[in-house]
Amino acid sequence: MKIKRRDFLKGAAGSMALLALDGQDARALTAPTLSPEALGILFDSTLCVGCNACMASCKDANDMPPDFTEGQDIWDKPVDLSPNTLNIIKKFTSGTGETKDAESDGYAFIKMQCLHCVDPSCVTACPVSALLKDKDTGIVTYHKHACIGCRYCQVACPYNVPKFDFNHIYPVIVKCQLCDHLIAEDKTPACCSVCPTGAALFGKVVDLKVETERRQRMVPGTIYKYPVKSLDSGLTLKNAAPEYVPHVYGEKELGGTQVMFMSAVSFDKFALPDFPDKSFASTSNSIQGAIYTGMIFPLAVLAGLMFIVKKNTQQEETKTAEKEKDNKEENHE
């Protein structure tokens, strides 16, 4: 059976509708890599004294309301990241909780916030590009004018960072944006700018990585200079080097994160999962990409389907028509 020109055009018209879905595919199928200009934070758990100054200044800088818990409404006391809290210092304790940075009978602090993944699941997940990763700074930003509130980002985020106020009539997704409004004014993110010990240190990720290598090489007990606020602030403090675990969290986890952690206790104590190096986003992307890139497969299948259906329905019609004809003739006889 030949395809008539008219039919071909009809098929093509149908295909055009789907063709509109074809993306200007900027991102290759391989996972994205770290931009040389990427900005991030190095959190050194051994330097943190748990003063919570970063939490207070974060609320100020981002106009976030306080989180009242434990039956009081006097001061901000969040228990975890929440729709009101973008940044939190959490404490690990074990046994008597006496010694700082000890795994048994000790305690240690961790800072939780958006880690600004190199290959962020949330950005891959968001259907309407409400979450974007800046090409240069690598900051993952949220844009409420686009967000439809589907919450796929919450499902996708391996660190449970994005929050959503379910009790609000028309909520937004809430997460740390690395104070990009302050960075735009050449300032340091609020949390790092007030950290008195340099536990939260702002800088370019490539430079922060050099700093982590320096700290990994330090001889425990020896006095070293530690930069405070940001790598280029010129401010330093002198500290005795602790015994770091030989692992910088965020260096490789799921393709890496721009907020990295160093610590003297192992990271599973902070409930930071032992993730593989390959991001979940890249697995998802390669499957979707293999099927849908350029919509070539789906369109070919559609064309085939339409052709077969057309053929089958026409056969059916002829059969029915013949039958009816036969019936009529029989009746006449």
Added chain:
Amino acid sequence: MSKAKALGGRIFTLTFSVCLMFSAVALYFTAKRFIFGIGSVSNLNDGYPWGIWISYDVVVGTAFACGGYVMALMVYVLNKGEYHPLVRPALLASMFGYTLAGVSVFVDIGRYLHAYNLFLPWQMNFHSVMFEVAMCITTYILVLWLEFAPAFAEKWKLVKFRKYLDKIIFALIGLGVLLPTMHQSSLGTMMLLAGFKLDPLWHTATLPVLFLLTAIFMGFAMVVFEATITTRVYRLGDETSMLAKVSRIMSWILGFYLVIRFQNIFMRGEVGSAFSGSFLGNMFLLENLCLIVSFFILTFYRKVLTPRLLFIAAIAVMIGGSLYRFNVYIIAYNPGNGWTYFPSVPEQMITYGLIAIEIAAYTLFVKYFPVFSAHEPAVSTK
């Protein structure tokens, strides 16, 4: 081939009235959701941002609504014209299943007024599985209504419209087969991003294949389930022999699915956790047990299939398939940090209400529009 006819008869039956009551309750809670927020009616939280509105109404519900998809595939693509009488009833159920899944999404998304962003080319994220699913389901709802439109044309004698429809129907059917293939598999791909939050018994790169296969056999099971009930309720002709043939095909797909499912578990070394006696291990076994039971009924009793056995086999598939999908989206999903979720009563009421609307609309449509082919009960044909 006999032509489809409207059944006629009383609209306000007991079933219809009960369904209306449920819908009214759901409407009340839906209003509450839009006035006071999602939290006022649901137990959804930051750990479990998706509850039964997504996992039942969309993920399980659209699989049940795959009857139209599989019957179109059989009749128009594989050219099995003998099943033609099953197409229109299946399409009708699919049409309501998908439409109400769409409604449910609107209730679920937090910023519904911004939903138009999905259709702005500069906002579209072509890497997002959610985007693809949203596009496919939206288009498919439209396609389903158009696929069913010949029934409207017959009822209201819209000759011109019918002629126009006949000219493009091949394109609609083609789309009606392509779109579910795309988004049903993507519903599986969607949970790949959940990573460690989804138990390894379910988190695998094979998710899209498993989701597509569950959609297909759940679609078949729904056709059998629905036809068995409607032939009894509306005293239509006996369709057992036709349904038995349909379930033969379903059993092949079931077998294929089970091989892939277990091969995948063995390959990834997860057999131990499947038989560990843990809650999730047992959920895995339960889910597959339902499917295996059905597979055995359809294979070993194929010569003596009574309507009752057929019905049991279909229900077992529906339960097994739904359990699989519930497991992936809620039960085996654990965000950690001590988060828990169980749907609240109002949340459940909204879901029940949507199911009730589906049933009510179905009974209304089969009485008002030509859906069932008017073959007489088997006894009186000769």
